[in-house]
Amino acid sequence: MRALDLKLLRDLRRLWAQALAIALVLACGVGILVMSYGAESALRETRATYYERNRFADIFSGATRAPEWLRDEIARIPGVARVQTRISQHAILDVPGLSDPAVGRLLSLPESGAPVMNVPTLTAGRMPAGAGVREVLVNENFAAANGFRPGDSFAVTMNGQKRAVTISGTALSPEFIYTLAPGALMPDDRRFGVIWMPRPALAAAYDLEGAFNDVSLGLARGARPEAVKDRLERLLEPYGGTGPMDRDLQTSHAFLDAELTQLRNTSRTVPPIFLVISAFLVNMVLGRLVALEREQIGLFKALGYTATAIGWHYTKLALLIGASGVLLGWAFGLWTGRWLAGMYAQFFHFPYLVFFETPATYAVAGLSGLAAAAAGAVLGVRRAVRLRPAVAMAPPAPTRFRQSALDRAVQALGVRQTSMMILRSITRWPVRAALTVLGIATSGAVLVASLFMFDAMDELLDVSFVQTNRQDAVLDFTRSLPLSALDAVEDMPGVLAAEGALHAAARLRNGPRSRLIGIEGRPPGTALTRLFDAESRESVDPGHGIVLTGRLADHLGVRAGDTVSVELLEQDRPATPVPVTAVITQYFGLGAYMDLDRLNGLLHQAPRIDAANIATDPRRQEALFAAVKAAPAVNGISQLNQVRRAFDETISENAGMTMTVNAVLAALIAVGVVYNSARIQLSERARELASLRILGFTRGEVSYILLGELFLLTAVAIPLGWIIGRGIAEAMVASFSSDLYLIPLVIARDTYAASGLIVLAASVGSALIVRRRVDRLDLVAVMKTRE
């Protein structure tokens, strides 16, 4: 091995602790990049392939009852490549072994052949035989959650009639990658299933022979979706069309998109933070090494080594540190990637494996890591390259200090000289001090920005479930019923209170801006559900007008006091101007709320409701469930207490892991910065400190000089970290917010405290490791040596 390379290895062995501290920070960046970039590209590609192969539709619309001949008219809309009409219904399912009523989304399969769009992929068994109701296909996750296999049976209440069905096979569909029941907030595969059955059976049960109530369109290349949607809406208008929506509003697609956005934001923002800090640390350590090895560099040059050879020598040192970081990062990325893949397998259902671990991902992450290390080496290497041999062999010029006005002000306060040394070091190298502060602050910021999610979830749960939705369950009716239906609900066993609600699909319009939305009508003064504004923390009464959620109001460009035009879709009523009573902040979805009577009035009908919010007696739950399963007019139930529990479980399941990982990541940054700073301080000041020990300074006093600066910088960095962390949290909230949900920007005092304490502990801990070296200062050598 060449002499310079031997020196390189020995240097690395000597610097192992500092190199490791840097490699760990770098590894975090590389690992997170592997995980997030890998997951994002894998999900995106897998989804694209799945959509392509199973011909996921571009435009969706519902209707009340449209004649089948309309299909040909729709197919003639310019830009439409494929049309699939079908029947779609919701129904209560009675699953053996499950006392809760489950909800099924019933979808029709064409009488002959496979659907032309949203094709289910068979994962077990076979397609249903015959045209009867006897055999059905169910989604694989529902089957798995309930332990179903082909051949097993359960019951479906179709239009009030309970029918036994047998599972012929299980399937997955691009429409249900993320399988969410209507109105649900989280997937619940035990209580929600997708049931495909032959169309004649569904048509017979729901009196839709020769008709459809759901249509999907595939667009030709270059088609204009807006024009197609316009035409489709007009064609369906007489048949209770619910308004066409594109993929953005399709639940499964929208949730996947939200996840992809989140991953992209993570991969674009988090790894760079770690990589920049690693570069800073490499720069710090290499800079000191070049300063220490000044004479050696002069010697090498005098011996005839080229500047390039010496530059490459130090670059290699940085690259070796970088390579260790990359290897550790790959391992970390592999591990977190598998963990994430496990999470995805739970929530996202694809017919094939989502393959995270592509060589390209590792290559991108590895090259980024090496580039960061090399970038950190630039300044140090440049200094080594430019050093002229004659200059290098002479001792460096002494550092110049100056007295500033600040010095004099501090002196006037009677500060000790040891503190003065700390102050002068900071003012002499302000950039270094600032970067150190920034580095430590980043560690605190990472903590605030990750831990605040728990505060946000607390707020979200409080507002959504304690302040707004206090009901135990919502019963959905097969169609709207007179108000007296509420008496029947109240008579059900275990129902303590019931409040009615009515939903109507509408287009809200403000000038050129419009939005399809379901308006919910509620009687005034309800106790089980409240219109609650998370911002003002007060409940709101729609009065004669309409209450909109903030994001919807933004889409429409309206504020409280403005007027929106309400076009109810189902009954083809003329547009009515309605004043916006209030704009409220809600965390889940878009919403528009009106007084029940007012909504019924707009529909020109006597008071009717299509859902009931109920409070239940937990002791009589079984009886209630049995009654719901038997009730012909109920086609859906959302158990909110179940949702609350699932939410809590999911959060607490991941909380420990997330907290630990984030705390470790943040601590690694603090350790990397503080440990390296302390080592460099010690290296620069060893002689000075040993001299002071000779003059009679105690170890404690000398350590104060060594660590005081770092503790001072840490003290400045902690609040700065809070501010930066809050900024990052704000940016995250803005980027994660979608029409599906909003993340509230709430940061609890405990989160700030945890961030400060972890940073402090990491700083103090790593400083104390270096502090032990003060005990080993060689006092005798200092008597005789020049620096």
Add this chain to the structure above:
Amino acid sequence: MTERVFHTEDLTKVYDTGAVQVYALRGVTMELFAGELTVLLGPSGSGKSTLLNILGGLDSASGGRAWFRDRELTAMRDRDLTRYRRDHVGFVFQFYNLVPSLTARENVALVTEIARDPMPADEALSRVGLGHRLDHFPAEMSGGEQQRVAIARAIAKRPEVLLCDEPTGALDSKTGVQVLEALKTINEDLGTSTVVITHNAGIRKMAHRVVHFTDGRIGTVDVNDTRIAPSEITW
């Protein structure tokens, strides 16, 4: 007879480097007296620095004993040695060892702040002839000036002993003389017992007592009846 400030009995120091044992001191028994300026003279490796380090509480002995007045240095623990250095000893180094980020006055104040009965920093600097350079940083001063700041720093706490290791070793003749003048003034004005290590034989003539070292042992001890002024010394 004047009071003893240091005395040693059969003091030995062995550096064990693993392969070989190097004897730095091979049984040194000697006495140094209060108020005297003593020069330890000898070639490098003769053991004079080792003795100074042990007397200064910086190093431990391998055998034998050493006392400062009636306190046994060789029996003290690290904490006590620190205390001893802090309260009783002033050090002057060959390469000054000033703190570069502190001015002349601040370098002296560094020590007066932790001393029990210090003199004002300005006074200490005036005593070495630097009353006009109080606010200069080390990098703005010549080697001789820096060494005089170091002397001012050493004497500002009114130590009983001043230990100087090659104080003129890094200086030319002219500035070296200024440093020697400062040491002589301190010794005479404050009565500080002063021990100076040198391999510069010319300096021995300004001492009260000269201890010759060879090969880890004391050769001869000369007492000068007449001393010459530093200005008469050249090298």
